[in-house]
Structures are given as structure tokens and as C-alpha cells.
Amino acid sequence: xxxxxxxxxxxxxxxxxxxxxxxxxxxxxxxxxxxxxxxxxxxxxxxxxxxxxxxxxxxxxxxxxxxxxxxxxxxxxxxxxxxxxxxxxxxxxxxxxxxxxxxxxxxxxxxxxxxxxxxxxxxxxxxxxxxxxxxxxxxxxxxxxxxxxxxxxxxxxxxxxxxxxxxxxxxxxxxxxxxxxxxxxxxxxxxxxxxxxxxxxxxxxxxxxxxxxxxxxxxxxxxxxxxxxxxxxxxxxxxxxxxxxxxxxxxxxxxxxxxxxxxxxxxxxxxxxxxxxxxxxxxxxxxxxxxxxxxxxxxxxxxxxxxxxxxxxxxxxxxxxxxxxxxxxxxxxxxxxxxxxxxxxxxxxxxxxxxxxxxxxxxxxxxxxxxxxxxxxxxxxxxxxxxxxxxxxxxxxxxxxxxxxxxxxxxxxxxxxxxxxxxxxxxxxxxxxxxxxxxxxxxxxxxxxxxxxxxxxxxxxxxxxx
Numbered sequence: 001x002x003x004x005x006x007x008x009x010x011x012x013x014x015x016x017x018x019x020x021x022x023x024x025x026x027x028x029x030x031x032x033x034x035x036x037x038x039x040x041x042x043x044x045x046x047x048x049x050x051x052x053x054x055x056x057x058x059x060x061x062x063x064x065x066x067x068x069x070x071x072x073x074x075x076x077x078x079x080x081x082x083x084x085x086x087x088x089x090x091x092x093x094x095x096x097x098x099x100x101x102x103x104x105x106x107x108x109x110x111x112x113x114x115x116x117x118x119x120x121x122x123x124x125x126x127x128x129x130x131x132x133x134x135x136x137x138x139x140x141x142x143x144x145x146x147x148x149x150x151x152x153x154x155x156x157x158x159x160x161x162x163x164x165x166x167x168x169x170x171x172x173x174x175x176x177x178x179x180x181x182x183x184x185x186x187x188x189x190x191x192x193x194x195x196x197x198x199x200x201x202x203x204x205x206x207x208x209x210x211x212x213x214x215x216x217x218x219x220x221x222x223x224x225x226x227x228x229x230x231x232x233x234x235x236x237x238x239x240x241x242x243x244x245x246x247x248x249x250x251x252x253x254x255x256x257x258x259x260x261x262x263x264x265x266x267x268x269x270x271x272x273x274x275x276x277x278x279x280x281x282x283x284x285x286x287x288x289x290x291x292x293x294x295x296x297x298x299x300x301x302x303x304x305x306x307x308x309x310x311x312x313x314x315x316x317x318x319x320x321x322x323x324x325x326x327x328x329x330x331x332x333x334x335x336x337x338x339x340x341x342x343x344x345x346x347x348x349x350x351x352x353x354x355x356x357x358x359x360x361x362x363x364x365x366x367x368x369x370x371x372x373x374x375x376x377x378x379x380x381x382x383x384x385x386x387x388x389x390x391x392x393x394x395x396x397x398x399x400x401x402x403x404x405x406x407x408x409x410x411x412x413x414x415x416x417x418x419x420x421x422x423x424x425x426x427x428x429x430x431x432x433x434x435x436x437x438x439x440x441x442x443x444x445x446x447x448x449x450x451x452x453x454x455x456x457x458x459x460x461x462x463x464x465x466x
Contacts, residue, residue, distance in 0.1 A: 077269020077356075080392060083385035085268040086355050094255055099270040105174055106277070115170055122202065123165050125281065127154045129289035129447070134416040139436045147436055148444035151298070153286055153314065155451045156421065160194045160225075162452035163310045164263055167278040168195035172203050175259035182206035182254075185261040186247035188215055188240035188306070189377030189424060190222025191452050192263030197231035205259075207231040208250065210243040215376045221456050239370065240380050244354060264307035265384035268355030272384050276312040283317025286447060294445060300325045300435070303449040304428040305345065305398065306377050308384035310451035315396060325397070328387065329431045331373035332400035342371035344383040345391050345398040353381070358388045374403040374460065375423035377452070401430035403464075409433075410454060410461055422452030423460065 077083045085095055105111045119125040130152045140147040155163035168185075175183055183205050187193030193209040200207035209226055213235040216223050226233050236243045244264075251260035262271040265279075283301075290298055301318060303311035305328040318324040333341035341347070348359035351366060361369040361381040373379045390396040401409075406423055409430035413421050421429060428448050435446075 077273060077385075079386045079389035082350075082357050082388040082392075083269060083272065084356055086352050086357070087268050091252065095268055095270065098274075101174055101178055102270050102274050102277075105177065111173070111177065115173060118169055118173070119166065119281065123159045123169060124157060125166075126285045126289070127157050127282075129286060129293065130154050130450075131293075132413075132417050135413065135432075138412070138416055139432065143437060143441075146441035148300070148439055148446045150432070151290075151293075151445065151447045152417075152419070152450040153282060153447055155282060155310065155449060156419070156425070156453040160191070160198050161456075162191035162195065162422065163279060163282060163313060163449075164192040164195040164452075165198070166281055166313070167263060167275050167309065168192060168261065169199045169202075170278040171259075171261045171274065172196065172199035172205060175205060175261065176203050178259070180205075180257060180259045182208065182258045183261045184208045184210070184247050184250045184258050185263060186210045186240065186243040187222075187263065188212070188243070188379060189375065189422065189452070190215070190219040190226070190456060191377060191422070193226050193231070193233070194222050194229070196261055196263065197226040197229035200231065201229045208234060208247075210234045210236050210247040210250070212236050212239045212243050212376075215240065215243075215379075218460060219376055219456055240376065241354075241368065241371075241382075244380075248354075263309065264380070265309045265312050265386060266307045266354055266356065266358065266380075266382055272308075272356065272386060275309050276316055276384075276386060279309050279313030280316045282310070282313035282449065283315065286314065287317055290445070290447070296445070297321060297324055298447040299323075299444045300327060300439075300446045301449070302327045302329065302428045302431060302435070302446065304328070304375075304378065304424045304426075304451060305330045305383065305387060306342070306373075306375070306424060307380050307382065308387040310424075310449055312384065312386055314447075314449045315390070319390075319395060326390070326395065327431065327435065328390075328396055328398045329427045330398060330400045331371075331375060331378040331406075331427055332402040333372040333374070335402060336400065339369070340372040341400070342373040342378050342380065343400050344371075344381065345387065346400055348381075348383070350388075356385050358382050358385045359391070374406060374464070375427060375457075377422070377424045378427065399431060399434075401427040405430040405433070407461060407464055410457070411465070419450070420454035420458070421450050422454040423457045425449065425451045426454070 132150045136150045158165045185196045197207050209231050236246045265272040265275040303314045305311050311328045315326045331342040344359050348361050351360040368381045371379045371381045406426040410426040413419050
């Protein structure tokens with residue numbers, strides 16, 4: 001699918017003078033603009049894109065066909081001016097039917113009971129909220145014995161080793177509910193492909209996974225496991241974005257029999273909303289577990305950002321809790337100035353890609369700039385519309401970690417806690433080096449989403465650290 005730059009008609013940082021009255025701001029996300037008196041300091045030197053915006057409505061020039069909605073941020077899949085459904089007319093009916101099935105499933109007690117049982121007995125939920133004591137002590141030792149208590153949400157302990165199973169299983173159940181026989185999907189790190197292959201095996205569905213040839217080489221263990229589960233794995237030239245395009249084409253060629261199972265919070269409505277909804281179990285459990293462990297909420301939540309599924313799974317539950325600080329960490333690759341990175345929210349611009357408006361890595365002509373990250377699951381030139389809105393609204397902060405910083409964090413967690421994090425999760429862990437020194441020395445609780453298991457990345461780490 002081609003990208004569209006929107007020719008600068010939406011990307012202008014201009015605002016009209018009229019302020020939006022508090023009573024008009026109905027969205028919890030819009031209301032949740034940063035009140036962080038308890039922290040008193042901002043993160044230094046993070047290449048952060050976090051900038052609190054005034055309560056104003058953006059002035060959109062020469063774009064009469066696009067309406068900015070500030071009050072209902074999720075209407076028809078719109079998050080402010082992001083999201084939507086930019087697909088050929090022939091596919092609109094398919095996505096409308098999918099949305100109807102999704103909404104029916106959400107309100108069907110039988111489906112919800114079956115999903116809850118499967119998440120418990122098959123996936124292994126709830127996953128622990130683990131107190132990383134040695135990691136906490138590591139940072140305290142560098143700060144005069146004072147510092148936050150660090151907890152890990154152990155999504156790596158899910159069946160197949162990542163948070164991806166939460167959504168893959170739920171959507172595979174919807175495909176079965178509709179009566180479709182086969183599922184097509186795309187994967188980068190292999191975690192989503194593996195989760196989908198397992199869910200399809202469980203539910204007797206055929207499964208085809210598209211994956212970039214270079215990702216198949218660097219994530220070969222997951223490829224072997226997908227094949228053992230009965231999935232057909234198709235190699236695609238390019239990277240994850242090209243695999244995503246190919247999966248979409250395959251689905252369009254067989255609409256009557258196949259189901260396109262998105263694992264990323266990107267694409268046309270209702271795909272981003274479905275992924276976020278099925279991943280929101282992560283944040284819901286975190287709230288419950290935090291209350292049980294220390295009688296409160298996390299002060300800071302950190303998650304890596306590729307396309308947005310694990311970050312939204314953690315963040316969504318806490319959007320209206322303005323005293324909870326949300327930090328997303330993108331892949332800086334070889335450095336932001338090198339051009340070899342996947343930092344879409346940090347360096348991207350608005351455009352249309354894969355069926356929705358979001359931030360994209362693109363050149364002046366609207367052509368996609370190839371992303372780079374040592375973590376295959378973060379190597380995508382776009383990001384979900386909801387995270388795009390969270391950036392623009394100021395509700396969440398977004399910063400970056402390089403390949404080297406992620407490798408350091410991977411090894412650190414192995415040696416201090418005996419846990420192999422995925423390289424995707426290692427980006428979130430890496431930012432602790434810069435966040436922790438800025439925090440006050442009171443009883444701060446930091447939760448990092450350990451979104452996946454990292455044995456798949458062991459060869460990469462060894463090869464980079466010979």
C-alpha cells in the first residue's frame with residue numbers, strides 16, 4: 001500500500017486563539033494533560049517528543065474533507081485527527097461487518113466467558129507483576145542508595161512468550177465465530193506469528209504468516225515453531241511493512257474464506273481498536289496487582305513502542321489517571337541523526353499508510369523511509385493512531401533508545417534478574433538509565449512492560465557482543 005503525505009495540510013502546528021472550555025472536554029484522554037507536581041522534573045537528554053499542548057483546536061488549512069474531533073476521540077475509529085478507514089470502497093463493507101462482529105463479541109457473555117477461560121487455562125493469565133529487586137538495587141546504588149522500586153509486568157510468561165497471544169487468541173475466536181476457515185497475518189519478530197499459529201492450531205483454522213526474509217533469518221527459532229504448529233510461513237522481500245502489505249493483499253484475494261488477523265494497533269478501523277481492546281487486559285491486571293502489592297497505582301509506566309500494541313495494552317487502563325506518568329520508548333537504531341532508526345513519533349510526520357492517518361517516517365514527497373531497529377518487532381515506519389493522538393494531546397511522553405542501549409539493557413536484566421527480555425522490551429528497560437536519575441527520592445513505583453521473551457534474540461545479542 002502506498003503512503004500519502006497529506007501535503008502538509010494537516011501537519012501545521014498552528015492553533016486558533018479560542019480556548020476549549022473545561023466542560024467541553026469530555027474525553028478522558030484530552031482531559032489528562034500533564035499534572036506531575038510530584039515529580040517536579042522532566043526527563044533530560046531523552047530526545048523526547050513530549051510537549052504539553054494548550055487546550056486548543058488545531059487550525060487545519062485546505063483540508064475541508066477532514067474534520068478534527070476533539071470531544072469524541074474514538075468515533076468511527078478516530079483519535080482526534082488520527083485513525084479512520086482509508087480503504088477501497090469494495091472493502092468498506094468488510095470492515096463494517098468486522099466492526100459489527102467485534103462489538104457483538106464484546107457484549108456477548110458467552111464469548112467473553114470463553115475468552116476469559118482460554119486466557120486463564122491456555123494462555124496462562126494473569127501474568128505476574130514481578131518486583132525486580134536486584135534491578136532496583138542496581139539503580140539505587142548509582143544514586144546514593146535511593147531510587148524507585150521497579151516492577152516488571154511479565155507478559156513474557158504468556159503461552160508462546162509474549163503479549164501477542166492476548167489479541168491473537170481473541171481474534172482467532174472471532175474468525176471461528178464468523179465461520180471462516182483460514183487466517184492470514186504478518187509478523188516482524190515472529191511473536192505475533194507464533195501466537196497466531198498456536199491459536200489457529202487450537203481452533204482448527206488454517207494459518208498463513210507473511211514475514212520478511214531478513215526477519216525469518218534473524219528470528220529463525222520462531223519460524224521453526226510456527227511451522228511445527230502447522231502454519232505456512234511465506235517469505236517477503238523488504239521488512240515488516242512489506243510483509244503487512246502482502247498479508248493484506250492475500251486477504252483481499254479471498255475475502256469469503258479468510259480472516260486478516262492484525263497483531264499491531266495500526267491499519268483501518270476497527271483493527272487498531274480491536275488490538276488495543278484485547279491487549280488492555282495487561283493494564284487492567286496491572287492496576288489490580290498494584291493495589292494488592294502496595295495499595296495504590298504505579299507512578300510511572302514504561303513500554304516499548306513499535307506499532308503500539310503492548311504500549312496501549314498497558315497505557316489504556318490508566319489514561320484518565322493523570323497522576324500516572326506514561327512513557328513510550330521508540331527504537332533509535334543507530335542514532336536519530338543517522339537516519340537508521342524506527343522513531344516514528346520522534347521524527348515522523350502525519351500521513352496515510354496502511355489505511356489510517358498516523359505519524360509516519362516519510363520523505364518530502366511522502367515516500368516511506370525504511371526503518372531500522374535491532375528489534376524486528378519495532379522495525380515499522382508508522383505507529384498506531386491512538387498513540388499518535390496520545391503524543392499530540394500530551395498525555396504520554398515518547399523518547400528513544402538506541403540499539404546499543406537496548407543490548408545493554410538485555411544483558412543487564414539477564415545478569416541481575418535471570419530474565420531474558422525480548423529486544424523490544426529491552427528498549428523500555430534501557431530508558432531507566434535516563435529516567436531514574438530524574439526522579440525524586442521518595443517511594444516511586446515504576447512498572448515496565450516486559451512484553452516478550454528474549455531467547456529468540458540470544459543469537460543477535462551474542463553476534464553483536466563478540
